[in-house]
Structures are given as structure tokens and as C-alpha cells.
Amino acid sequence: MSSSSNQGSDQKGMNPPPKISQSSLDRSWIAEVSHELRLPIANIKLLVETLLDGALEDKETLVRMLKRTSQEVDRLEGLVKDVLSIEHVTHNQQEDLMRSEVLLLDSAIYALESTEDLARKKSIRLRTEVEDDYCIYANREQLNQVVLNLVENAVKYTQEGGEVKIRSGQNPGVLIVSDNGIGIEKEEVPKIFNRFYRVDRTKQRGSTGLGLSIVKHIADLHGAKITVQSELGAGSRFIVEFPGAERR
Numbered sequence: 541m542s543s544s545s546n547q548g549s550d551q552k553g554m555n556p557p558p559k560i561s562q563s564s565l566d567r568s569w570i571a572e573v574s575h576e577l578r579l580p581i582a583n584i585k586l587l588v589e590t591l592l593d594g595a596l597e598d599k600e601t602l603v604r605m606l607k608r609t610s611q612e613v614d615r616l617e618g619l620v621k622d623v624l625s626i627e628h629v630t631h632n633q634q635e636d637l638m639r640s641e642v643l644l645l646d647s648a649i650y651a652l653e654s655t656e657d658l659a660r661k662k663s664i665r666l667r668t669e670v671e672d673d674y675c676i677y678a679n680r681e682q683l684n685q686v687v688l689n690l691v692e693n694a695v696k697y698t699q700e701g702g703e704v705k706i707r708s709g710q711n712p713g714v715l716i717v718s719d720n721g722i723g724i725e726k727e728e729v730p731k732i733f734n735r736f737y738r739v740d741r742t743k744q745r746g747s748t749g750l751g752l753s754i755v756k757h758i759a760d761l762h763g764a765k766i767t768v769q770s771e772l773g774a775g776s777r778f779i780v781e782f783p784g785a786e787r788r
């Protein structure tokens with residue numbers, strides 16, 4: 541398994557999420573978001589124009605095009621949700637993070653409930669191996685988001701019949717999300733935390749590529765370290781190590 545560890549935003553080849561700054565939207569961030577918005581908007585425009593140009597007459601074409609339009613709208617919706625999420629995290633960091641001892645099991649249950657529909661559709665088994673009293677010193681909402689984004693990816697990038705596991709570590713403050721899915725090539729691993737980065741853009745139509753940049757951003761805010769172990773075709777393991785309350 542190839543392994544890569546990311547701590548702080550100074551890693552080579554890594555494009556860090558938006559900086560903690562007074563004005564939370566920097567220019568490159570606006571440019572990137574606009575660029576990503578442009579494609580689904582252009583596609584929707586084209587689909588609607590084609591329908592108005594006569595494709596409306598044919599019921600089969602009409603249904604096909606409306607389905608495509610609906611997919612593009614979903615993509616826009618996902619993008620806006622992720623951008624707002626980054627904005628929320630950026631906003632939070634200017635204030636006190638409001639950390640507390642959060643039961644990892646609660647965050648795991650939240651993530652499992654949010655992904656169970658997709659997992660069921662793909663016959664993927666979701667498992668948790670977290671002791672009832674295992675805590676992570678973190679902002680509750682942000683820890684929920686980290687677990688959710690990692691579990692969502694694990695389910696998305698695992699084939700039918702696979703398995704996704706949420707575990708706690710041997711030491712305190714450690715979250716591990718693993719899957720036996722498609723895995724990630726060694727050279728790709730450092731890039732997956734970049735904003736809008738997707739390993740295979742053509743196959744990942746429903747994705748915006750922001751989920752892991754949000755995870756990285758939250759980890760940085762908490763001083764947590766992320767390690768990725770992955771093997772193409774065998775699966776991936778994401779390990780997030782949060783510092784304890786005493787190291788605040």
C-alpha cells in the first residue's frame with residue numbers, strides 16, 4: 541500500500557483550501573469556482589436551447605434531455621453546497637473553534653445514516669468499530685463533516701458488494717475510514733486534497749472534488765494530521781489524528 545501523510549498546508553504539490561483570511565474569498569478561489577460553475581450552466585443552456593429548437597416534439601428525446609438537465613442541476617446543487625460548506629468552515633476559524641470531547645460513535649452514526657441509501661443501492665456493507673466512550677477533542681459539527689466526507693467517498697469509490705469501515709485508533713483522537721474499493725494511484729494521492737481535483741473527471745460526473753479539501757481544511761484548523769494508505773484495486777484507508785485537549 542502506498543502511504544502519504546499530509547500535515548499543514550505547506551506540502552509540495554498541494555493546493556491548500558482557501559486561506560484563513562479577513563476576506564474569505566480570494567481571487568483564485570473565485571476564479572476556480574466560476575470555472576467549475578461554467579460547465580454545468582453551459583450544458584443546461586445547450587439542453588434547453590435544443591429542446592426549444594424542436595426536440596420538444598419527440599417524447600423520447602424530451603425525456604432523455606430533461607434527465608440530463610436534472611443531472612446538471614444536481615451537479616450545480618452539489619457544488620453550491622460544498623462551496624457554502626468551505627465558506628462556513630472559513631468563517632468558523634476566525635472565531636473560537638468551540639471544541640469539546642465528541643463521541644466518535646455519534647459522528648459515525650451521523651455519517652452512516654447519511655450514506656446508507658447509497659450504500660444499500662450498491663450493496664455495500666457499512667461497519668463501525670468504535671467503542672461507546674471513545675472521544676475526539678474537536679468541533680462537533682466539523683468532526684461530523686470530516687467523517688461524512690470520508691465515508692461518502694469510501695462508499696462512492698467502492699464497487700458493488702464492497703465494505704466500508706469506520707474505526708477508532710489505538711491511541712486517543714484517531715479516526716480511521718477504510719474501504720476495499722477502487723483505490724488511488726500512488727502519484728495521485730497528494731493531489732486528491734486539492735480543490736476540485738478528481739482522479740477521473742470523466743467517470744466522476746456527480747462529484748465536485750471539494751470534499752477532501754474541506755476535510756483537509758478542518759484537519760488544519762484542528763492541528764490534525766491526515767495519512768492516506770491506498771492501493772489501486774484493493775482499497776484505501778484515511779487516518780486522521782487529532783491532538784488531545786492537553787495539546788490545545
Ligand SMILES: Nc1ncnc2c1ncn2[C@@H]1O[C@H](COP(=O)(O)OP(=O)(O)OP(=O)(O)O)[C@@H](O)[C@H]1O
Pocket residue numbers: 618622689693694696697698719721722723724732733737738739740744746747748749750751752753776
Ligand atoms: N476512498 C476513496 N477511494 C478512491 N478514490 C478516492 C477516495 N476518496 C477520494 N478519492 C478520489 O479523490 C478525489 C477527490 O475526492 P473529493 O472528496 O475531494 O471529491 P469528490 O468525491 O470527487 O467530490 P465531492 O466530495 O466534492 O462531491 C475523488 O474524485 C476520487 O477520485
Ligand SMILES: [Mg+2]
Pocket residue numbers: 689692693747749750751752
Ligand atoms: Mg467526495
